[in-house]
Amino acid sequence: xxxxxxxxxxxxxxxxxxxxxxxxxxxxxxxxxxxxxxxxxxxxxxxxxxxxxxxxxxxxxxxxxxxxxxxxxxxxxxxxxxxxxxxxxxxxxxxxxxxxxxxxxxxxxxxxxxxxxxxxxxxxxxxxxxxxxxxxxxxxxxxxxxxxxxxxxxxxxxxxxxxxxxxxxxxxxxxxxxxxxxxxxxxxxxxxxxxxxxxxxxxxxxxxxxxxxxxxxxxxxxxxxxxxxxxxxxxxxxxxxxxxxxxxxxxxxxxxxxxxxxxxxxxxxxxxxxxxxxxxxxxxxxxxxxxxxxxxxxxxxxxxxxxxxxxxxxxxxxxxxxxxxxxxxxxxxxxxxxxxxxxxxxxxxxxxxxxxxxxxxxxxxxxxxxxxxxxxxxxxxxxxxxxxxxxxx
Numbered sequence: 001x002x003x004x005x006x007x008x009x010x011x012x013x014x015x016x017x018x019x020x021x022x023x024x025x026x027x028x029x030x031x032x033x034x035x036x037x038x039x040x041x042x043x044x045x046x047x048x049x050x051x052x053x054x055x056x057x058x059x060x061x062x063x064x065x066x067x068x069x070x071x072x073x074x075x076x077x078x079x080x081x082x083x084x085x086x087x088x089x090x091x092x093x094x095x096x097x098x099x100x101x102x103x104x105x106x107x108x109x110x111x112x113x114x115x116x117x118x119x120x121x122x123x124x125x126x127x128x129x130x131x132x133x134x135x136x137x138x139x140x141x142x143x144x145x146x147x148x149x150x151x152x153x154x155x156x157x158x159x160x161x162x163x164x165x166x167x168x169x170x171x172x173x174x175x176x177x178x179x180x181x182x183x184x185x186x187x188x189x190x191x192x193x194x195x196x197x198x199x200x201x202x203x204x205x206x207x208x209x210x211x212x213x214x215x216x217x218x219x220x221x222x223x224x225x226x227x228x229x230x231x232x233x234x235x236x237x238x239x240x241x242x243x244x245x246x247x248x249x250x251x252x253x254x255x256x257x258x259x260x261x262x263x264x265x266x267x268x269x270x271x272x273x274x275x276x277x278x279x280x281x282x283x284x285x286x287x288x289x290x291x292x293x294x295x296x297x298x299x300x301x302x303x304x305x306x307x308x309x310x311x312x313x314x315x316x317x318x319x320x321x322x323x324x325x326x327x328x329x330x331x332x333x334x335x336x337x338x339x340x341x342x343x344x345x346x347x348x349x350x351x352x353x354x355x356x357x358x359x360x361x362x363x364x365x366x367x368x369x370x371x372x373x374x375x376x377x378x379x380x381x382x383x384x385x386x387x388x389x390x391x392x393x
Contacts, residue, residue, distance in 0.1 A: 053126065056071045078120070229322075257271075304323055
């Protein structure tokens with residue numbers, strides 16, 4: 001698009017855009033923010049006994065199928081750094097390719113986290129626990145009973161029980177799961193599966209993920225580990241829903257929580273931890289949670305607390321999600337302990353924990369690696385009609 005058209009559009013809309021900002025009562029917004037913000041200078045603590053977990057994914061689309069590579073990595077920091085890693089490589093046919101590839105990556109991240117949980121007290125996982133629990137498409141709450149019935153019909157009446165037994169049997173078997181990290185795929189061998197079975201296939205894979213994370217979360221419930229999900233970005237709006245029209249005029253969107261805390265605060269500290277489900281009085285957090293092998297009962301008994309923290313002055317805001325199992329009164333003290341651990345493992349210059357940076361580097365799958373794997377497999381593009389755009393499909 002011509003830059004001239006962009007600047008012409010800006011000239012037409014400039015005053016309208018600036019007018020929206022002038023209407024916002026920023027002083028009143030600052031008062032709302034500081035109702036929740038707590039200054040806290042992190043205390044010195046040891047970095048040993050923690051682990052960082054992350055995953056990566058890469059794909060190369062061909063005409064009618066997709067080559068994918070997913071990884072899950074954990075780095076344990078004790079007397080010396082120790083790494084666990086899982087990789088899965090395969091091809092997928094449409095549909096729901098993106099959702100399934102992300103699902104596979106999350107399975108490997110969970111496996112890497114379980115390996116680290118035996119040696120580290122505190123686990124820092126990149127991302128959002130809430131988003132990991134959300135069912136992938138095409139699974140829906142209203143059709144879940146039919147999907148469960150279809151899965152039993154295709155894979156056997158005891159498929160969920162058999163899957164659970166197999167996953168739990170190999171939970172800490174690093175050698176075996178390193179070679180075959182996604183156990184649900186073995187249930188699909190020798191089956192004639194087509195796109196009409198897609199929802200049942202994804203359900204089986206989703207249940208494997210739920211079993212793995214249930215075991216990881218059980219360690220948190222029993223106080224064996226502290227699990228903390230760390231993310232740099234968030235669109236969540238949980239703290240400031242009570243902001244009135246005197247502050248935000250009608251039609252003005254409310255900024256996300258992380259934007260407002262970043263905007264108005266500079267000091268190291270944390271936002272008062274909240275549990276959004278309590279504030280909204282919701283009895284169910286996760287739609288489409290399958291009611292098999294006790295999964296729904298377990299996850300309905302868990303809540304997720306959130307807080308935003310800054311480790312150094314003028315540093316970035318980090319969103320933390322911490323699973324809670326009925327001991328909410330201890331939450332603020334737990335947040336301070338987590339901040340101390342994050343601070344001990346971060347650079348004073350940027351306020352971001354370097355174990356997560358290292359885990360991200362180790363888990364990342366460069367595009368060049370995916371291309372090399374495709375060439376080693378002898379895969380070549382099939383004409384698709386998009387070659388004129390310089391695309392390889």
